[in-house]
Amino acid sequence: MTIWWLILILATLASIGGAFVWLALRIGQAGSGSKSKIQNGSIEEAADQDVEHIFNEQFREELRNRGRLHFEKIIGENAMFLQQDLRLTTSQLNEYMKTEITQKLQEEFSKYEESIMDAKQLAIESIEKTNAAIDEQRQVIGLQVQQEIAAEKQQMLKHFESNMANIINHYVLAAVGDQIDLSDQLEYILGDLEANKQAIIEDIQRGA
Amino acid sequence: MAHETAAETPQKTFGLPVLVASPVDVGRLIRELEVIDGALLQVKLQKDSQDRLPKTSHLMDQTAQLNKLDLSNDHDRKQLQEFLVLVKQKAPILHISFSADPTTAFIEKIMAWLRREIHPSVLLTIGLQPNIGAGCVVRSTNKYFDFSLRKDFETKRDLLLGTLGAAEVTAARTASAPVANAPAPVAQGAAT
Numbered sequence: 001m002t003i004w005w006l007i008l009i010l011a012t013l014a015s016i017g018g019a020f021v022w023l024a025l026r027i028g029q030a031g032s033g034s035k036s037k038i039q040n041g042s043i044e045e046a047a048d049q050d051v052e053h054i055f056n057e058q059f060r061e062e063l064r065n066r067g068r069l070h071f072e073k074i075i076g077e078n079a080m081f082l083q084q085d086l087r088l089t090t091s092q093l094n095e096y097m098k099t100e101i102t103q104k105l106q107e108e109f110s111k112y113e114e115s116i117m118d119a120k121q122l123a124i125e126s127i128e129k130t131n132a133a134i135d136e137q138r139q140v141i142g143l144q145v146q147q148e149i150a151a152e153k154q155q156m157l158k159h160f161e162s163n164m165a166n167i168i169n170h171y172v173l174a175a176v177g178d179q180i181d182l183s184d185q186l187e188y189i190l191g192d193l194e195a196n197k198q199a200i201i202e203d204i205q206r207g208a
Numbered sequence: 209m210a211h212e213t214a215a216e217t218p219q220k221t222f223g224l225p226v227l228v229a230s231p232v233d234v235g236r237l238i239r240e241l242e243v244i245d246g247a248l249l250q251v252k253l254q255k256d257s258q259d260r261l262p263k264t265s266h267l268m269d270q271t272a273q274l275n276k277l278d279l280s281n282d283h284d285r286k287q288l289q290e291f292l293v294l295v296k297q298k299a300p301i302l303h304i305s306f307s308a309d310p311t312t313a314f315i316e317k318i319m320a321w322l323r324r325e326i327h328p329s330v331l332l333t334i335g336l337q338p339n340i341g342a343g344c345v346v347r348s349t350n351k352y353f354d355f356s357l358r359k360d361f362e363t364k365r366d367l368l369l370g371t372l373g374a375a376e377v378t379a380a381r382t383a384s385a386p387v388a389n390a391p392a393p394v395a396q397g398a399a400t
Binding site for chain 2: 164172174183188189190192196201203204206207
């Protein structure tokens with residue numbers, strides 16, 4: 001952008017210089033034209049002399065110096081303007097870049113934050129689902145374990161009850177058996193024999 | 209003591225003393241009778257003037273006494289031998305198992321009842337089954353009679369289980385009752 005400004009300024013200066021030279025030549029030509037109608041030959045010569053006299057080397061040098069100074073002044077002013085524009089453009093560019101970068105960063109940060117929030121939400125949902133599944137599984141397992149324990153308990157109780165009678169019988173027989181004398185049992189035995197006497201007699205009479 | 213038991217023979221009615229209880233006793237009497245026969249035959253062959261009987265067992269003495277037999281008489285001995293062989297071959301045999309070894313007096317009482325109520329010449333074999341607790345187990349020719357305490361317990365098993373169940377319910381109620389109701393079982397026990 002700076003190069004283009006410089007080229008534009010140079011082109012302006014060149015066009016101004018060209019216009020100045022053209023104006024000087026035009027004035028010269030206009031003066032010589034009016035006199036030529038009256039005295040073509042002498043006037044032209046006089047004009048040439050006047051021109052030579054007016055626009056001598058000193059005057060030309062002075063014009064050159066003025067043009068150089070004016071050119072330098074214009075160049076200086078334009079350089080100052082260019083510098084100001086450059087500063088302004090730089091500051092605007094900085095602001096623009098800062099704004100753009102900030103905006104981009106904010107957008108990226110917002111996208112990043114959004115993606116993080118989405119990932120977090122997904123993770124939370126996944127964890128919640130996992131927790132729900134674990135709770136459900138735990139309830140199912142707990143229920144199964146309770147049922148199995150209850151069944152096992154029932155089975156043990158049933159087994160215990162079924163064996164309890166045998167245990168008590170065995171214990172009583174072992175405890176009482178040695179304490180009862182056969183003589184004391186005679187009446188009991190004879191009573192049982194008496195009760196089954198008929199069956200015994202029939203079996204004996206029937207024989208083998 | 210000597211309950212008479214009779215068996216029909218052509219000439220005379222014979223009986224067995226209650227001490228002769230098992231087929232082994234009968235076999236022992238038969239063998240003893242054969243010994244007596246042999247001994248008397250020896251005496252006769254030696255032409256000994258005195259009929260000296262060998263010493264006889266208590267069972268043989270009781271048997272001879274019960275049946276009013278003279279063992280020095282050949283005819284009596286022959287009749288007794290025929291009777292004993294007949295008893296060994298034909299007499300019904302009962303097998304009774306007890307929880308302990310019975311005494312002789314106990315066996316005599318049992319034999320007296322059996323020969324009075326069941327059969328006059330019934331024989332008895334004694335067994336031992338300590339696990340029956342009390343009572344006896346009778347095995348006849350084709351039948352098995354369990355008069356033991358064990359069998360009685362098995363018969364009354366439902367009663368025992370019912371009593372145990374009621375006791376469990378009572379224990380559970382007592383265990384689950386709050387502390388404030390603690391005196392209740394005491395009052396219940398006092399009421400019962």
